[in-house]
Amino acid sequence: MKAFRLLLCTFLSLFSLGQASKLAVPSEMLAMYNAYVLDFVKNGAKRTLGPGLSNEALVDFGTFTAHVWIDIKFDRKGLFLSQAPEYGKNTLSQITKSLPKYPLYDRSHLLKDDSVTNHQMVLKKLHHVVQSTRGSTASGFSDAWKTHLPEFKRAFAGTQGARLSEMFSVGLKPLFEKKFTTSNLKSSSYPVLDTDVSYVYQNWGLTAASEDNPIDAINKYLEWYRGLLSETEKTRGVKTYLSHREITASIGKSLSQLDSLDSCD
Known part of the structure; x- marks a missing residue:
């Protein structure tokens, strides 16, 4: 009976897992993290992204990514200790070296939103979360917006390019x-x-x-x-x-909308 329950639990947990294009994964990780930072600075414990992580302080890129993407272990140094990873070839290369053949992430670890059930919806949600933070008067948000909105856009554009x-x-x-x-x-x-x-x-x-x-x-x-x-x-x-074309078209639409969000009101 215990074995059956374990098998059932494992089977049901797969419904919360998502698999991305391996080429796009590094860009998607960076998009997720930058969206999380903006969400955290504005909303703190009430944020949508990164449930289960500390509510007291921002976590670094490695901690966030290891929380969301299962079976990925990063070296605790350099890029993976950063709270402001910069999008570029070197960053993508460092992430890629740590990826398994089939990278999987757990939507329930990424999002506090049960209505998001597939990868395309995840990417749309990232855009909506970022867009919803615009104009926040939270302490430190203006500086976070100036740093992390451009990085989110680069990573999102990289996600589209990779796909x-x-x-x-x-x-x-x-x-x-x-x-x-x-x-x-x-x-x-x-x-x-x-x-x-x-x-x-x-x-x-x-x-x-x-x-x-x-x-x-x-x-x-x-x-x-x-x-x-x-x-x-x-x-x-x-x-x-x-199916993949639909995803890239959706990302393109999101990027067009974000082009109007280059600075806080």
């Missing part, structure tokens, strides 16, 4: 090259805001440039792509691609 890059390599590129067997879908590198981080995703113009008639080729590619988005009976590969 777009992964969508290109394991999603769209194989689908494209299965359809157009004599063509290779080419990519270009795009920077993440004002950082040294960049990701790649599809470049239709560069792909069409290698064809005899580039204009006809790009029209053909885009007609296929539009059809891909509107297919009524989608293959598993298409469904997965479109």
Whole structure:
């Protein structure tokens, strides 16, 4: 009976776990932490993010991340002792070295909100939490906003970039090259805001440039792509691609809204 209860408990706990794109995980961790800082400084013990952590003082990045992401152990030094980690290649590299093959996080450790049930909703919630803190008169909030809003935006843009890059390599590129067997879908590198981080995703113009008639080729590619988005009976590969596309579109919408939040009222 004890073994059964343990198995049942383990099974039920999986409903609170979420798995992110491994390429995007470091950026998502940084977005989560910066949102947590703003939430903590404004709301303290009444915050939405980081339930179960100290209500008396901000925890550092390593403590927060180890609380939320299960089976991840960070060295207690450098970046992981910081309360203001800076988004960049070096930071992402340090985090990546500590990641397991399939990083999992516990939504109940991240959020005090049972209505959030999937990863897309988690990312939207981060945006809403940050947006809701604007204009706080709490002690120290103005300085926290000036530091952590830009870092949140960089990390959120990095999350979108990483997901777009992964969508290109394991999603769209194989689908494209299965359809157009004599063509290779080419990519270009795009920077993440004002950082040294960049990701790649599809470049239709560069792909069409290698064809005899580039204009006809790009029209053909885009007609296929539009059809891909509107297919009524989608293959598993298409469904997965479109699911991730929806997430990146949602992040893009959030970033556009955050562009108006560069300073407190």
